[in-house]
Amino acid sequence: MPDIDCIRGFAQGSPMAVLVLQGPSQRIRYLNPAFLAVAGRPETALLDRPLAEAFPALTAAQRSALERVRLTGEPCRAAAIPLPAPADPTRLWDVELSAVQGSNGQVAGVLALLRDVTAERSTLREAEAARATLDALFRHIPEGLILAEAPDVRLTRVSEHALQLVDRAAEEVLDQVAALHPDTWQVFRADGVTPARPEELPLTRAVQRGETVQHETWVLRRRDGRPVPILCSAGPIREEGGPVLGGILCFRDITDLQVAEAALAVQEARYRGLVEAGALAVWITSPEGELLDSASWSALTGQAEAAASGLGWLEAIHPRDRAMVRDRWMAAMASGEPYEVEYRLQTPAGGWRWTAARAVPRRDARGRIAEWIGTNTDIEARKQAEQGLRASEDRFRTLAEAMPHLVWQTDAAGAPEYLNQRWLAVTGLDLAAVAERGWMAALHPEDVAGLRAGWEEAVATGGEYDADARIHTVGGAYRWHRVKTAPVRDAFGHVRHWVGTCTDVEERHQAEDALREALAAQERLVREADHRIKNSLQLVAALLRLQSGRVPEPAAREALEAATLRVQAVAEAHRALQMSPDLRSVRLTDMLRELAAGATVQHPGADIRIEAPEGLALDAERAIPLALILSELVADVLRQEPSDGPGPQVRLEARLEAGRLAVSVTDGATPAATGGTAGRLGETVIRALARQIGAELVREAGRPAVLRLGLEGG
Structure with a gap:
């Protein structure tokens, strides 16, 4: 038997779990309090019972290891294994097995010492995960990364991307200290001319001063002499609550960013120039609509800046337009939607000019309106053109109503827009009746198919159209009309709409029909006369042929036969x-x-x-x-x-x-x-x-x- 009392002497108060097994049956001879706490059962439930009976969930490999120690006397060790139920399977244990000798010097049992390594292993896993994460960052992140040790800022690790950015090999930069960094990396300040001093570099400041550096611009000169602007961020690496152990630097090439910023600045300048060139005035108001920047407004209207402040700018608007403008402006401010309106604005000379005003809200980060930015653009020429166009259209409609023809107008695609009273009186069809088929709704069904292709081609090509068609009248009859259409174009040559006229040509068609009938009758008479002439000639030929057969003289008979052939030929x-x-x-x-x-x-x-x-x-x-x-x-x-x-x-x-x-x-x-x-x-x-x-x-x-x-x- 092993000396249990001796074992109890050191194991009873030990934080390690201790277990003593005896004999081939691996009977439990001793368990210290720490083991009982792990097992979660009282000593009476486990003592003197075979191990396999007390812990039936033990694996065959675990039982085999215990038996090997008992038979050979050689110690055995297993690292970070979970104990079988009912112990906590999330806890890990290092287990050491050694032989216990009896009084006769022979192996009498096995001593098992279990040390809880759960926390240690967790810490190790976290450290390994952190190292794996750091390795992944250094391998894959598309930015330069550098690690340095305190206190002399000795470089211990440089990412591949960093080496590519600076065009250096790892052995050229690793294990170098802060004093050598500017010479090795050839770092310059943001101006690209002033060399950097070691103590002002972001990584040095992070390691030696504990600073956190964010988004500083420096210039790195590559081996080939090309300057590369870089954006740097650095921070210290500390023990928790302890001193700085080192630092990390992250930097990236911002050449493209600077190019984009320069392009953006150019675009911004172009935008400002475009606004100033295209607008009479550019103005800014508060969220409540009070004019804040009134210099260009005053230059445009002649209104004093003091008079234009607040809502006083409304006084520069034509009295007939002022109420409408105020309502539109208040509605825009209430809804936050863009403000658009056209109105007449006073000029410094005392007249009025049409302008188009547009304003949009600028919002802050929370989505609240910070201010309104607006412009006024001159539209006087357009308004005059529109008035001239309306006058022209009025003259056209007056003329169309006075004409004895059927007059209609369509848009550029051929959709009806206008029918004169003569059209309505003759056809009985209004705009609603011709909306689907257009002016062809009044035509005889037999004429539509033949005329549609020509009209569609005219609309597609912008050419004129001329055709005769039968138009249905309110009396139920059809009368022939000559349909002529022509496009009306704008200043750019684009078709704005089509104007068509239908002129009554019924009498002409009746005359043409009568003429055709007369010609047909004449042709019948000619054919009849020709038929009679042919029959008469054939009769003469027959008589000559008969006469030639009765003439005995050869010469006379030959002459008659020749005459017969000639009459027959005719x-x-x-x-x-x-x-x-x-x-x-x-x-x-x-x-x-x-x-x-x-x-x-x-x-x-x-x-x-x-x-x-x-x-x-x-x-x-x-x-x-x-x-x-x-x-x-x-x-x-x-x-x-x-x-x-x-x-x-x-x-x-x-x-x-x-x-x-x-x-x-x-x-x-x-x-x-x-x-x-x-x-x-x-x-x-x-x-x-x-x-x-x-x-x-x-x-x-x-x-x-x-x-x-x-x-x-x-």
């Missing part, structure tokens, strides 16, 4: 003219088709082909002579074909060549010969007709017969 030209849309021109495709059809009647089995652009046309005056010429040329080709073998082939082609019409006649693979009608009546007819229509006929051996003439008649 009839076919008239048929093509009848298919013309305007009776003034003939489509060449129609005419060539009719000629080919007539030729095949005269020469059954002939293969006559035509080719011409669809849009090619010729005036009727030259189309009929051209048909006669082509008929003669086709007949000439057909007469030369042998009677036996397949039917003859003829090709009629019309085309454009260099802006002129070219018509050719070809007999299949062999061009039309130069003989045939040469020297006979047919050749004479062809030449005469060609001269009549100003055409050039080319008939060369081995080449097609080509007729060329201009498209427009000469």
Whole structure:
């Protein structure tokens, strides 16, 4: 057994918790009062009980350590561990385990000494956290940081950002004392010229005098000679209630700040200049509206400064405007909202001029109005322009009401603004009725779609607009009116509004309708006459063809056949003219088709082909002579074909060549010969007709017969 009494002798009054365990079962043989206080249980509940039974929450590692000390006799130590419940788990203990020998010299038990290190560990954690925070600041804060020791201001730590700002390496500045700082850092006063003395630097004052320095400007000269303005703050580091242990300096580059401040000063000067240039007067009043700075007001109005003080400035305002200005001013002061008003102000010469006054409140840090700052700007020219504009508008409306036309006005976007009485009397529509669709609300539904695009384009481009439209009248009928609009522009060329007139043109439209009907009737008569002429010519051709079949003499029969072809050609030209849309021109495709059809009647089995652009046309005056010429040329080709073998082939082609019409006649693979009608009546007819229509006929051996003439008649 261990000597418990010996252990009790030193442990009973010890502040350390003491525990004695015996044997393999680790039975509790002794607990001092400090351990009982930690365990929170009485001695009778723990003494002589196995440790595992008394403290079942002990970990296997803890029990194993106790057993290892008992078996080997070697001491064991554990640092900062919490005891298992029911002890306070927030408290930490350093535990030392050592073997206790019995009377036979063998290990009989284990002595456990527990020392409370909760406060010590808390202090250590706080110190480590503070060091970690300081390390983080020195690594990451974008400002220069320097730590120094007392009393000689020896530099112990410099942040990376500080080294970058001064363009120095750490070994150049660390462990240096205050006397060397100005030479190492090349520090100057704010003027950038006067060198700093060691004792006046912020860090020196903080360490040696215990001063707290805030926001002082110094100039640091870098290794490359560039001056850098810096803003410095420094403070001492003390033991609590004790002497200064050292100090810390924080500084940052304020080059950008100084540039910004300089720019702000320039802007402020510009603002003051702008106010003075743009305003007749700049004035300041108290929160109650009493004029404080009246120099510029007096210069503007001629009112004595003494008379303008307080609310006396109101006397310089035109009597008709004075009450209104007073009410506006009182309302602004009551609400704290900006004050804006226009009124007439007396001049030193004794007249009146229009001015625009504006004032805003300046508030203090608590949001209370400290004063009102205001300006007066001359608007006399604008007021005169507005009066002139109103007079012009009055003259316009007087003229619009006197005119016999429908007159209306819209804004720049086309929204209605004015309708004269004539409009109301004719259409029965007022501004409310045309608000959505504008002046087009009075139009016939069939006219709106066609006119809307033109009106919208005029509004978009600022161009004039002119169109005829049917307008609905109060009687229920529609009458044709000519609608004309024009933009009215301001001095800068911008459209201010649109003015439109609607003039009754119903009688003109009725006359035009009557004329169109007469022209249509005339065209019908011409077509009918042309149809009758064509039929008559075809009848003559038929009679000639019948007569030629009964004449025995070959020469006479040939002459009758030639006459038949010529009459037939004229009839076919008239048929093509009848298919013309305007009776003034003939489509060449129609005419060539009719000629080919007539030729095949005269020469059954002939293969006559035509080719011409669809849009090619010729005036009727030259189309009929051209048909006669082509008929003669086709007949000439057909007469030369042998009677036996397949039917003859003829090709009629019309085309454009260099802006002129070219018509050719070809007999299949062999061009039309130069003989045939040469020297006979047919050749004479062809030449005469060609001269009549100003055409050039080319008939060369081995080449097609080509007729060329201009498209427009000469």
